[in-house]
Amino acid sequence: xxxxxxxxxxxxxxxxxxxxxxxxxxxxxxxxxxxxxxxxxxxxxxxxxxxxxxxxxxxxxxxxxxxxxxxxxxxxxxxxxxxxxxxxxxxxxxxxxxxxxxxxxxxxxxxxxxxxxxxxxxxxxxxxxxxxxxxxxxxxxxxxxxxxxxxxxxxxxxxxxxxxxxxxxxxxxxxxxxxxxxxxxxxxxxxxxxxxxxxxxxxxxxxxxxxxxxxxxxxxxxxxxxxxxxxxxxxxxxxxxxxxxxxxxxxxxxxxxxxxxxxxxxxxxxxxxxxxxxxxxxxxxxxxxxxxxxxxxxxxxxxxxxxxxxxxxxxxxxxxxxxxxxxxxxxxxxxxxxxxxxxxxxxxxxxxxxxxxxxxxxxxxxxxxxxxxxxxxxxxxxxxxxxxxxxxxxxxxxxxxxxxxxxxxxxxxxxxxxxxxxxxxxxxxxxxxxxxxxxxxxxxxxxxxxxxxxxxxxxxxxxxxxxxxxxxxxxxxxxxxxxxxxxxxxxxxxxxxxxxxxxxxxxxxxxxxxxxxxxxxxxxxxxxxxxxxxxxxxxxxxxxxxxxxxxxxxxxxxxxxx
Amino acid sequence: xxxxxxxxxxxxxxxxxxxxxxxxxxxxxxxxxxxxxxxxxxxxxxxxxxxxxxxxxxxxxxxxxxxxxxxxxxxxxxxxxxxxxxxxxxxxxxxxxxxxxxxxxxxxxxxxxxxxxxxxxxxxxxxxxxxxxxxxxxxxxxxxxxxxxxxxxxxxxxxxxxxxxxxxxxxxxxxxxxxxxxxxxxxxxxxxxxxxxxxxxxxxxxxxxxxxxxxxxxxxxxxxxxxxxxxxxxxxxxxxxxxxxxxxxxxxxxxxxxxxxxxxxxxxxxxxxxxxxxxxxxxxxxxxxxxxxxxxxxxxxxxxxxxxxxxxxxxxxxxxxxxxxxxxxxxxxxxxxxxxxxxxxxxxxxxxxxxxxxxxxxxxxxxxxxxxxxxxxxxxxxxxxxxx
Numbered sequence: 001x002x003x004x005x006x007x008x009x010x011x012x013x014x015x016x017x018x019x020x021x022x023x024x025x026x027x028x029x030x031x032x033x034x035x036x037x038x039x040x041x042x043x044x045x046x047x048x049x050x051x052x053x054x055x056x057x058x059x060x061x062x063x064x065x066x067x068x069x070x071x072x073x074x075x076x077x078x079x080x081x082x083x084x085x086x087x088x089x090x091x092x093x094x095x096x097x098x099x100x101x102x103x104x105x106x107x108x109x110x111x112x113x114x115x116x117x118x119x120x121x122x123x124x125x126x127x128x129x130x131x132x133x134x135x136x137x138x139x140x141x142x143x144x145x146x147x148x149x150x151x152x153x154x155x156x157x158x159x160x161x162x163x164x165x166x167x168x169x170x171x172x173x174x175x176x177x178x179x180x181x182x183x184x185x186x187x188x189x190x191x192x193x194x195x196x197x198x199x200x201x202x203x204x205x206x207x208x209x210x211x212x213x214x215x216x217x218x219x220x221x222x223x224x225x226x227x228x229x230x231x232x233x234x235x236x237x238x239x240x241x242x243x244x245x246x247x248x249x250x251x252x253x254x255x256x257x258x259x260x261x262x263x264x265x266x267x268x269x270x271x272x273x274x275x276x277x278x279x280x281x282x283x284x285x286x287x288x289x290x291x292x293x294x295x296x297x298x299x300x301x302x303x304x305x306x307x308x309x310x311x312x313x314x315x316x317x318x319x320x321x322x323x324x325x326x327x328x329x330x331x332x333x334x335x336x337x338x339x340x341x342x343x344x345x346x347x348x349x350x351x352x353x354x355x356x357x358x359x360x361x362x363x364x365x366x367x368x369x370x371x372x373x374x375x376x377x378x379x380x381x382x383x384x385x386x387x388x389x390x391x392x393x394x395x396x397x398x399x400x401x402x403x404x405x406x407x408x409x410x411x412x413x414x415x416x417x418x419x420x421x422x423x424x425x426x427x428x429x430x431x432x433x434x435x436x437x438x439x440x441x442x443x444x445x446x447x448x449x450x451x452x453x454x455x456x457x458x459x460x461x462x463x464x465x466x467x468x469x470x471x472x473x474x475x476x477x478x479x480x481x482x483x484x485x486x487x488x489x490x491x492x493x494x495x496x497x498x499x500x501x502x503x504x505x506x507x508x509x510x511x512x513x514x515x516x517x518x519x520x521x522x523x524x525x526x527x528x529x530x531x532x533x534x535x536x537x538x539x540x541x542x543x544x545x546x547x548x549x550x551x552x553x554x555x556x557x558x559x560x561x562x
Numbered sequence: 563x564x565x566x567x568x569x570x571x572x573x574x575x576x577x578x579x580x581x582x583x584x585x586x587x588x589x590x591x592x593x594x595x596x597x598x599x600x601x602x603x604x605x606x607x608x609x610x611x612x613x614x615x616x617x618x619x620x621x622x623x624x625x626x627x628x629x630x631x632x633x634x635x636x637x638x639x640x641x642x643x644x645x646x647x648x649x650x651x652x653x654x655x656x657x658x659x660x661x662x663x664x665x666x667x668x669x670x671x672x673x674x675x676x677x678x679x680x681x682x683x684x685x686x687x688x689x690x691x692x693x694x695x696x697x698x699x700x701x702x703x704x705x706x707x708x709x710x711x712x713x714x715x716x717x718x719x720x721x722x723x724x725x726x727x728x729x730x731x732x733x734x735x736x737x738x739x740x741x742x743x744x745x746x747x748x749x750x751x752x753x754x755x756x757x758x759x760x761x762x763x764x765x766x767x768x769x770x771x772x773x774x775x776x777x778x779x780x781x782x783x784x785x786x787x788x789x790x791x792x793x794x795x796x797x798x799x800x801x802x803x804x805x806x807x808x809x810x811x812x813x814x815x816x817x818x819x820x821x822x823x824x825x826x827x828x829x830x831x832x833x834x835x836x837x838x839x840x841x842x843x844x845x846x847x848x849x850x851x852x853x854x855x856x857x858x859x860x861x862x863x864x865x866x867x868x869x870x871x872x873x874x875x876x877x878x879x880x881x882x883x884x885x886x887x888x889x890x891x892x893x894x895x896x897x898x899x900x901x902x903x904x905x906x907x908x909x910x911x912x913x914x915x916x917x918x919x920x921x922x923x924x925x926x927x928x929x930x931x932x933x934x935x936x937x938x939x940x941x942x943x944x945x946x947x948x949x950x
Contacts (some may be wrong), residue, residue: 362821383824392822400822403815414812414823423805 015534034325058494059084059248060105060136060217065114067100074100076272082217087239087249089263089280092293093489094459095352095447096271098252105250107137114328132159137210143202145196152177154194175228180211183245184238196265200231204238206369211247218242219250224258225487236262242277254489256285270294303501306525309338310373312509313478318368319352320358328365329355330533336459336478341500341510343524343541348515351533353395356482358420360392362400386415389477393467393484395513398458404456408448408481409437412457412470445495446470461492468496472503479503482513497523517553521546531556570805591918593877596911596925599620600875606634608910616753632904636911639899640892646664646899650779658683658790659845660869661876661883662797663718663838667732668878669801670834676736677842678866680714684843686747687713689850689857690755692768702772706870707789707847712770714843715744715836726828732835740866751859763859774852777902782932784852791884793844798880810834842866871919908909 009123060082067075076099082088092098103109105116106133107125115122118134125131131138147155156173163169174190181188186204194202203223206473210218217289220239224232239262244247253259259280266278268291275291289297320329328351336342346352355362359370361382371380372388386392394400402411413422421432437451446465455463464484471479483499485493500523504510514520520527524541529552537558539549552558609629615629625631640650660677667674674680688710697705721735752763760766774784801807812820813830820827844866850857872890876882893915897908 034875167649259890360822382822386824399816399818401819403812405815406812410808414819417808417823418805426805426806428803428805 007071017436036248040267059119061076061117061120062105063115063117065101065104065111065116067097067109067119068103068110068305073272075111077106078269078272078274080267082248082250084216084248085246086264087243087251087262089121089259089265089266089294090250090252090269090371091259091288091292092269093491094254094461095290096269097277098269099221100272101269102138102221102252103251105131106136106216106219122144127179127445132210132213132215135216136219137213137215137217138523139203139206139210139223141222141225143199145194145202145205149194150190151188151192151194151197151205152190154205155212157209159213175213177208178196180208182425184208186234186238186243196206198231200227200234203227203231203235207238207242211242213537215247217250219252220465222254222487224253224255232258252371252516253485256288256490257287260285268292268317292489297490297494299490299494300543301497301501301522303436303523304505306504308340309507310527311335312338312373314369314371314374315359316369318358319366319369320354320363321366322354327449328533329358331368332530332533332535333368333553334535334538336511337510338477338509339504339507340525341504341512341523341541343512343514343520343527344530344535345514345517345549345553347519347528350530352482352513352515352530356392356395356480357479360390360394386474389469390478391474391476393464393479393481395482395486396461397467402455405454407452408441408446408455408458409433409451411466412437412440412451415470416474440473444472444499460488461488464488464496465492468499471526472499476503476508479508479510480513481510483515485514485519517546517550521549529553529558583735597875597877597882597922599924600921601917603921604715604914607917608914609633611860611910611913612906615910619671619905621905627905632900632906632910635903636893636896637902638896640896642777644901645781646895648778648783649894650888650891651783651787652891655769655790656863656865656891657868657872657885657887658794658843659848660842660865661872661887662843662869662880663714663842663866664795664869664873665811665876665878665880665883666797666801666841667834668812668873669807669814670830670835671817672722672831672838673733674718674721674736674835674838674842675870676718676734676739676866677838677869678739678864679736680717680839680842681846682740682743682747682861682868683695683717683846683862684710684714684840684848685846685850686750686765686857688828688847689765689768692772692773692851693766697769697771699771701736702769703774703851706768706772706851707844710847710850711840711844715840717741717834717843718837719832722832722839725835726831734790744861747857747861749861751861755857756849756859757856765857766850767856772851773855774848780817782853784809786848786852789848790887793841794880794884796843800936801867803881806833839946843871869917874919875922 001107051089058081062078062080063265064077064079065075066073067079076097078101079099080088080090080101090098090101100109104111104127107130116125117123123134125134125136146157149157152170152174155177156168161169161173161176163172177188181204184204184207188201188204188208193203196207207218207220223235227235239249239251240414241266251259251263259284261280263280266280266283266288268275268278268288270292270293275294278288278291284298288295289299315335316327317335318332319327322328330351332355334342340555344352344355354363358365361380361384368378369376372385372390375388377385377388380388382392394527398404401416405412410417410433413436417423417428417433421437423429434451440446441451443447444465446458446469449464455466456464469483479500484496484500488496497519500510500512504525510518512523521541521544527539527541527544527549528535529539529549531553535558537552538555573830612629612632613624613626616623616625616737639646641647660681663677664674665678688706691709692702692706693703694705697724712891721730721732721739723736724730725732757763757766758762774786774789777783777785779787801809801811807819809825810832812823812825812835813827813834820830849863849865854861868890872886874884875886875889893911897911899913900906901908
């Protein structure tokens, strides 16, 4: 494996007379024939080893990295080459081995085989401190910031600039931080408390933290998962500037269109192996999805016309306040019928969360009535609602949907552990619970070696499938799905979408709430748009155009020229 | 809302469910290994201290075999004769009860520092009910024990209710209630309930029919240890085999998810604290009915605080608690013999106990010593990839 990327046999001069930057044109050969074949099949993915040779010297190379965990090869001879100033998109399903690879690069894990070359020289990365010292920085999906510390304190933490052996030189540190931020094209107040800042700003602090330590290679693990679309646009500008100044960036994401937009090169990993590389200029989302999943993936939801029946859910003038007491759901009224999917679109933070919580008994309403099949269920308890046939896929799966320390099988009965067959006379029947898990795990394609391992060991997509399996397997009248596919890979999204449509076709009323406009548009038979706590428009799903809905979401004006 | 309120104290103490349940997670085998290593390290540090105490003690000699002699003396004093074993088991008994009390709270994400006060209240109510004359043996005893459990339950209910409905942090309220219990009972036992014939202020002796019978001839071993072991089995069953236990553990592991699942965390908080109080109160009753036979006004015991140590060492598992309490019982009961035979002060044993706890609490340090079995991080997901 010493010649990765494969050096072309011909024309050594080509490296000299090709001054164009490597971005967007590197096509390193796939390391084994099987995956190379996959590339060709995927179409649009040309393999052009000649181009690889003329690239600038790689700043970072991972060669034949192999990492085995008990019972599984998480990384199987993975090669990855990252050049200076390149934004390298790393794609793969949850559990494909991306994070393992990055944890190896960051020194959190030791590879069983393979080597890492930094600027051409082999290195052994002993731990995160060593990685930082070698110029590798990592921004985790879940930020590692101290909320009560200031921006400057967070950035210098662990790498403090000292005025003398006792006191910090905060002044100098703050100056450097301002300079760094200015270089990247934004301003930051080094004195502000991190806990008071938005998620988007916090992420920039993480990036600054890495740069402050002299990072030349920056790993971003799903950086946009927690950002609003606007924040995503802004962070992309920052990343482009960083790359232009020579920093190499590894960009991990599930969102194919984002990777296509930002990356110069894309490497796709599946089941621990590199299955190919793609050129973001020519590749399409469909091709990338197919490479990731290993089969054709339908990015478009396949559903027939709805056959709406009786009204199941009726919302009439509902008002809900947030934790601070201000009214964030301001008199909403609509109905959802059996056999239809009613989608609520809206920019995050327009009252959707509070509304869904109130609907599911987790928050009290201020005014209005909620009825289920004609019966008033306003402010009824979660338990009562679930007994009446309301299933709820919560938006925050790790906070509400799962007990991460519990085994999968216990999570599969989290909302119906208390009645037969799972318990009798207050005593739990472990056999019945295990039997239930044995049914649901294969049926819902939950990928796990055993249903007795904690839910925390599952990837995000599989965690979501646990919730879906549990909530969809009860006798249902109404299904409330809040952000059902947030942060999960395309294969799992496709699966969950199919399940939702199947529930609709079986006569369940479905209320879908999603910040992903595409998801709402594709799934919904009718669409309501929420804006500042009001339902400003209800549109027919088949006729709603993306631009029009987007405009209503942004302005709250339903009466735009249509 | 029904979720327990979080007040300033929660933030100030930074003690929430994740803190108290942090030691519950992880694989059982691994936890056991870490605990055993912690105990061995504690004994090792103790050995160094014993050697030093030999150097600075009356003999002033460097004796590297002294730790072995000392530990052998502890074991002999604790397990060397039926009498010794009886004392060990009697010493472990109240610790099993208070350890179960604290562990039970941990499971619901509650830090019950108030086991001592709950034990005192239980001891007092058992002592008073035990004085009622004219009831035959098993009934009088059981009645007094029930009284002890109810007294403790009441003393646990108060902080539970304050937490559930007013958002007062249980660490603060239980600490304060420990003082209230001690001083209140001191007053009662030296006034209203004082035995007029006694030299020192104390309640009257209990009716012999209420006393826990001796179960091993020629020793002081009373029935308490049997109750303690049965209680441990009961707590295990309650926590792991019943729907109530499922609800308690769910609240402890993730109270938001518990609410989502239709569990009322406020109710569970009150119930858990009451049951925890009952367990400690039962321990108090057992101690009175088995050992002291009356409630002395100055009943200065620290079983409730030792119970925190026992619960931590036992990883908040009922059977772990029993093991930890027995270990502490051995150390307690054998320490005196060690001092008699080797002139090493008994306090060394307290230090060993402290060091063991330190290592249990700082399990990260020990996990560093176990290089090849580093805990898996959340994100490499071999599990999901394996099935893929």
